[in-house]
Amino acid sequence: MATDKQSVRVQRVEPSFNPVQDEDLDQYSDELSELTIVDVDVHVDDTLMFMLDYMEGHFRKRMETVLQADFKGEPGNSLRNMIAHIAWLGSSYDKPPRAKLATQKDLLARMEKGIIDYSILFPSELLPVGYLPEPEWAAALATAYNQYMVDAYQNLDGVKIAIVVAPQHPDRAAAEIDRHAAHPDVVSVCIPDVGVNPPIGDEKYWPIFAAAARHDLPISFHGIEALIHDNYPLRVAHFHTLMQVNSMGFPFTSMLQIMSVVCAGIPVRFPNLKFAILEAGLTWMPFIMYRLDAAYLRYRTELPALEKKPSEYIRDWYIGTHELEALPRRGDLVKLIDLYQGRDTTMWASDWPHLERDLIAGFMRYDMDDALRRKILGENALQFFGLKPRP
Amino acid sequence: MTSEKEPARTGASRRKITVAAVDCFPPGARMEVRVGSAMIAVFNVGGDYYALYGRCPHQSAPLSRGRLQGTVICNADTGWKTEWAHEGEVLVCPGHGMEYHVRTGKAFGYNLKLRTYEVVVEDGQVKLVM
Known part of the structure; x- marks a missing residue:
């Protein structure tokens, strides 16, 4: 019941069709403004039209053709829609349209609230790049994306960039890393991990890891709804709804790629290379760690390069909280984190x-001590991306 | 109005909070009311006023900003066929799309009901009873 002493404020509002400028951070501004907050998975409008000016020759011609097609009315067209949403077109009719992408102005407005110290920009449009069958085309898109992002988003306070590489062209991927690694605003190499075949631990990809290790640039794996893939467990034919694809795709891909990297001995070969997994939630982490440990007892001789059991490598991987699972009790998140x-x-x-973005309330609802909360909200990310706290 | 089903809590001490003049709160409009730290969403749906707890229990997004539309239902009454229903009465959370029946606060597909509040019209003023 309300008491007469409580203040009252009435405001006429309109329904929001644009989730870009929501007010989720404002709720916790008092609590968070003193802390270092790093949002490690932020996306801006990087649709294909922005890449046109960075493409040359026949690839530019090809991009012009792509931009003339109209797949879903999304501005500039969308690789994501072509690949990831055609099959389920409109199935999320009750949600805001995907077209609401954040402009640079939107990003800066969010930063200007003074709560988030760093936003790490990851690709949206090129997340399905691993599906593309032509290595040269995939690499050309990645090159155009990286140069566009650096040109458009460098020298902005608190804004950092993860460049993207096309894993199907390891030499071009390594060249991209060599080209951008020294830029002060480039803080990670993003490998879009879905659709990558063979899995990313395969020896053919080692030039990518070697380049990242050479420049001390951490690797971030970022998933996408896993569709149109020939191979178990990501085959589209298994699923009739996008909800099932979304639920299984991210964690299955993450587990597959972690297993592949660790079993290939990459952490042994490149001991200083840091890895992160993004957008796959957290709950599957204990499963893959200790499931591999159990199998390692029997199959260790298949993996002679490993110097310790798989979980002791995987526990060094960083992991982004999104899409944070809603666990039933407020103490459950800490229990889960301790398990992995x-x-x-x-x-x-x-x-x-x-x-599907997480509002910060989804994290703040969990109980934990202040020191752990500070680590998760910012300190761990400073460590991973090699950033200094902002004044 | 939500008055019939919402039991009075402690009738004597409930407070009536003026939301707006009736003329300023036409059908299709909604108001976001903050009382202390609590947020209440008040809607005029076709001339009837409904007030609901204003934050989504999932991740606290402001329900006052949600769209009103219909939704799909599939139950024994529809013969287990999927049908479009409740047009204009389904409040869609602007955060992640959880859906609530604006008349009752009941969430579709979840064992969950938002708190509802009585709304009265007195002397040309729309008032929220808390």
């Missing part, structure tokens, strides 16, 4: 402004 030994590796991620 993730107090120093778990990083808050919103996925802003995508429609």
Whole structure:
């Protein structure tokens, strides 16, 4: 019941069709403004039209053709829609349209609230790049994306960029890393991990890891709804709804790629290379760690390069909280994190402004001590991306 | 109005909070009311006023900003066929799309009901009873 002493404020409002400028951070501004907050998974409008000016020759011609097609009315067309949403076109009719992408102005407005210290920009449009069958075309898109992002988003306070590489062209991927690694605003190499075949631990990809290790640039794996893939467990034919694809695709892909990297001995070969997994939630981490440990007892001789059991490598991987599972009790998140030994590796991620983004209340509802909360909201990410706290 | 089903809590001490003049709160409009730290969403749907707890229990997004539309239902009454229903009465959370029946606060597909509040019209003023 309300008491007469409580203040009252009435405001006429309109329904929001644009999730970009929501007010989720404002609720906690008092609590958070003193802390270092790093949002490790932020997306801006990077649709294909922005890449046109960075393409040359026949690839430019090809991009012009792509931009003339109209797949879903999304501005500039969308690789995501062509690949990931055609099959289920409109199935999320009740949600805001995907077209609401964040402009640079939207991003800066969110930063100007003074709550988030760093936003790490990850690709949206090129997340399905791993599906593309032509290595040269995939690499050309990645090159155009990286140069566009650096040109458009460098020298902005608190804004950092993960460049993207096309894993199907390892030499071009390594060249991209060599080209951008020294830029002060480039803080990670994003490998879009869905559709990558063979899995990313395969020896053919080692030039990518070697380049990242050479420049001390951490690797971030970022998933997408896993569709149109020939191979188990990501085959579209298994699923009739996008909800099932979304639920299984991200964690299955993450588990597949972690297993592949660790079993290939990449952490042994490149001991200083840091890895992160984004957009796959957290709950599957204990499963893959200890399931591999159990099998390792029997099959260790298949993996002679490993110097310790798989979980002791995987516990060093960083992981973004998005899409944070809603666990039933407020103490459950800490229990989960302790199960995968993730107090120093778990990083808050919103996925802003995508429609499945996490509002910060979803994280703040869980009980934990202040020191752990500070680590997850910012300190662990500073460590991973090699950033200094902003004044 | 939500008055019939919402039991009075402690009738004597409930407070009536003026939301707006009736003329300023036409059908299709909604108001966001903050009382202390609580947020209440008040809607005029076809001339009837409904007030609901204003934050989504999932991740606290402001329900006052949600769209009103219909939704799909599939139950014994529809013969287990999927049908479009409740047009204009389904409040869609602007955060992640959880859906609530604006008349009752009941969430579609979840064992969950938002708190509802009585709304009265007195002397040309729309008032929220808390």
